[in-house]
Amino acid sequence: MASQTDPALRALTLATRTAVAMLGPGDEAHDVAQEVALRVLERRRQLRDPEKFDAWVHRIAVRETLRAQRKRTHRRRAEAPLDETSEALAAAAIDLDGQLDAAAFAREALSRLGERERLVLVLRYVHDLPDSQIAAILDCRRGTVNSLLSRARDRMRAMPIATQEGGAR
Amino acid sequence: MxxxxxxxxxxxxxxxxxxxxxxxxxxxxxxxxxxxxxxxxxxxxxxxxxxxxxxxxxxxxxxxxRPPARVVEASVPADATQLFGALRRPASPAERSTAVRTVVSDRLGAPYVVEPSSIRAVGTTPLGDAAYLLYARMDGGLPDRIEGVAVVVDGLGSEGPYPLEDVRRGVAWGVHGERLMTVLVPDGVASVRVTLDDGTRAAAPVRDNVAFMALDARAPVATVRWLDPRGEIVATHRF
Incomplete structure (x- = not known):
């Protein structure tokens, strides 16, 4: 874990986890994390309560990640129609050697959820935050967090299951 | 599963x-x-x-x-007058006065250049200071020079200039000394609601494209919401 005494590195660490979970590994996620850390550096004097540092960074990271994701969505829509079939989900789960690629499968499954459903999953399972903090970061009620989590898991369960044989069932 | x-x-x-x-x-x-x-x-x-x-x-x-901003007569870009009703109304004699130009020029300071015909009085802040909206640009042909709309508060300082795109994106706001928040908005926004990270909330009506709020802004700004004249939220900007 990054040192608490280095706010920029702490911000970079938190933002990297959020961005990689939401955007996948790659330059785009690292650029977002970098931007978040720089913003934190620039504005850190505004924060008077050090206890709220992580929540503040999460807010910035969420905003920057969504911005990058929306740009990407616009780009993809302009380039090609969305694939609405289950084949992409199944294909994502099988790498070139025919092995199940859990990370690729997870990213594809996450991409089929709504923005806020994805964010709630990331804040809960990547950052291990309680409902109250997630609600504060997303500016919503705790009940909304619970229902978003529940709906996200239901939707993922309903997705076609990829197998090592390469198909969806 | x-x-x-x-x-x-x-x-x-x-x-x-x-x-x-x-x-x-x-x-x-x-x-x-x-x-x-x-x-x-x-x-x-x-x-x-x-x-x-x-x-x-x-x-x-x-x-x-800082040395004062220069005052140079030039035209205000059409997209700025389209975005801000305040810039479309004629300037009053007081707004054209040397005294007001001096206040604006001193508060904005170098390296900015004030377009004097753009200066509009936008009322008094909750702290009792006169405030002005104006179009300004950074002097000197720098490749990334800033130009846009600024707000000057006599006795406090200035916010901006904010590029017009920043205004459209809802990021044209600033806090003077953790006690006065200034929000610049385009036409059509009648009031503004602000939430800070610590839960503090504040609201203010918009006059001449500017809203002022006196608040204890020690926590970062979390959201800025724009409301139309009916009180409906037309945009929520999260930070």
């Missing part, structure tokens, strides 16, 4: 750390930003004042008094 596999993947990211290269890149970018800001300010000041002495003084002490 699909959901468990996704959750396992997300949990595995708890251990993810930035690479040493990323951390080094962050340090380098931070140094570059600081240097480029200082260089831009120094260069602009040299162009405005024509001396390197003042630029040296600025680098040495950025908190010291």
């Amino acid at each position: 699909n959901d468990e596999r996704v959750i396992d993947h997300l949990v595995s990211l708890r251990e993810l750390e930035p690479s040493p290269a990323q951390a080094a890149r962050l340090r380098a970018a931070n140094v570059r930003r600081r240097r480029s800001l200082r260089k831009a300010l120094a260069l602009a000041l040299v162009l405005v004042a024509g001396t390197s002495t003042l630029a040296t003084a600025l680098i040495a002490d950025t908190s010291g008094p």
Whole structure:
């Protein structure tokens, strides 16, 4: 874990986890994390309560990640129609050697959820935050967090299951 | 189950750390930003004042008094007048007065250039200071020079200039000394609601494209909401 005494590195660490979970590994996620850390550096004097540092960074990271994701969505829509079939989900789960690629499968499954459903999953399972903090970061009620989590898991369960044989069932 | 596999993947990211290269890149970018800001300010000041002495003084002490902004007659871009009703109404004799120009020029300061025909009085802040909206640009032909709409508060200072795109995106706001928040909005926004990270909420009507709120703004701003004349939220900007 990054040192608490280095706010920029702490911000970079938190933002990297959020961005990689939401955007996948790659330059785009690292650029977002970098931007978040720089913003934190620039504005850190505004924060008077050090206890709220992580929540503040999460807010910035969420905003920057969504911005990058929306740009990407616009780009993809302009380039090609969305694939609405289950084949992409199944294909994502099988790498070139025919092995199940859990990370690729997870990213594809996450991409089929709504923005806020994805964010709630990331804040809960990547950052291990309680409902109250997630609600504060997303500016919503705790009940909304619970229902978003529940709906996200239901939707993922309903997705076609990829197998090592390469198909969806 | 699909959901468990996704959750396992997300949990595995708890251990993810930035690479040493990323951390080094962050340090380098931070140094570059600081240097480029200082260089831009120094260069602009040299162009405005024509001396390197003042630029040296600025680098040495950025908190010291700045020379006033220059006042140069020029036209206000059409997209600015389209966005701000305040800029479309005729300027009053008081707004055209030398006294007001001096206040605006002093408060905005170098390296900016004030377009005097754009100065509009936008009322008094909750702290009792007269405020003005105007169009300003950074002097000197810098490649990334800033130009846009600024708000000057007599007795406090200035916010902006904000590029018009920043206004449209809802990021044209600032806080003077943690006690006065200024929000610039385009036409059609009748009031503004602000929430800080600590839960503090404030609201204010918009007059001449500007809203002022007196608040204890020690926590960062979390959301700025724009409302139309019926009180309906037309945009929520999260920070």
